[in-house]
Amino acid sequence: GAVVSQHPSWVICKSGTSVKIECRSLDFQATTMFWYRQFPKQSLMLMATSNEGSKATYEQGVEKDKFLINHASLTLSTLTVTSAHPEDSSFYICSAPTGSGVGETQYFGPGTRLLVL
Amino acid sequence: GNSVTQMEGPVTLSEEAFLTINCTYTATGYPSLFWYVQYPGEGLQLLLKATKADDKGSNKGFEATYRKETTSFHLEKGSVQVSDSAVYFCALPPGGSEKLVFGKGTKLTVNP
Numbered sequence: 001g002a003v004v005s006q007h008p009s010w011v012i013c014k015s016g017t018s019v020k021i022e023c024r025s026l027d028f029q030a031t032t033m034f035w036y037r038q039f040p041k042q043s044l045m046l047m048a049t050s051n052e053g054s055k056a057t058y059e060q061g062v063e064k065d066k067f068l069i070n071h072a073s074l075t076l077s078t079l080t081v082t083s084a085h086p087e088d089s090s091f092y093i094c095s096a097p098t099g100s101g102v103g104e105t106q107y108f109g110p111g112t113r114l115l116v117l
Numbered sequence: 118g119n120s121v122t123q124m125e126g127p128v129t130l131s132e133e134a135f136l137t138i139n140c141t142y143t144a145t146g147y148p149s150l151f152w153y154v155q156y157p158g159e160g161l162q163l164l165l166k167a168t169k170a171d172d173k174g175s176n177k178g179f180e181a182t183y184r185k186e187t188t189s190f191h192l193e194k195g196s197v198q199v200s201d202s203a204v205y206f207c208a209l210p211p212g213g214s215e216k217l218v219f220g221k222g223t224k225l226t227v228n229p
Contacts, residue, residue: 001163004160006160032215034215034216034217041224042221042222043206043219043220043221043222044161044206044219046216046217046218049215049216093160093161095161095217097215104215105151105163105166106163106215106217107163108153108160108161108162109160110159110160111159111160
């Protein structure tokens, strides 16, 4: 099956710093990738849709200036948490469909655990 | 838009017990339906899917049938193992999009 990687797997940073998380599709190209946030014991919350070569589409209530997304190539999307604060601590997961249609199977990265002190 | 309602847990079973996790959906048309599994500390993995009504998805002993009459996609396994301990998510596209909408997740713990 398709493989999606994330880096780093976990990160601890000080409040006020920025953190970049990478999401890579290793064996397929992805024009679209998705970024989710998962709180402890809760479901996944879609943050944004990352589109290769164009601006990301953010879900309602997600601050685009806080969570910067760049999809610079067909295999890489990055999420930068700017001026991180403790409330940004969470588990961030990316996914990518192997196709371009509705209902395509999405493949998920292993997640990045962010702790902001 | 499309949505799913998933049985909330947690669910605790003994090894070799029968498992059912309920999932019902509300949708326009007949979108693909998915079950994803999340093992502790990991991301999500596709467990199984069904792309049209009456389809049965199966994988690793798990099964789910896409039932339009009851708008359900319940996950079942005849004999669970300790290694099945994980959180299970029901999901479907919200409509006209590649995105997925997830249920709240059901945590399953299987004791030896």
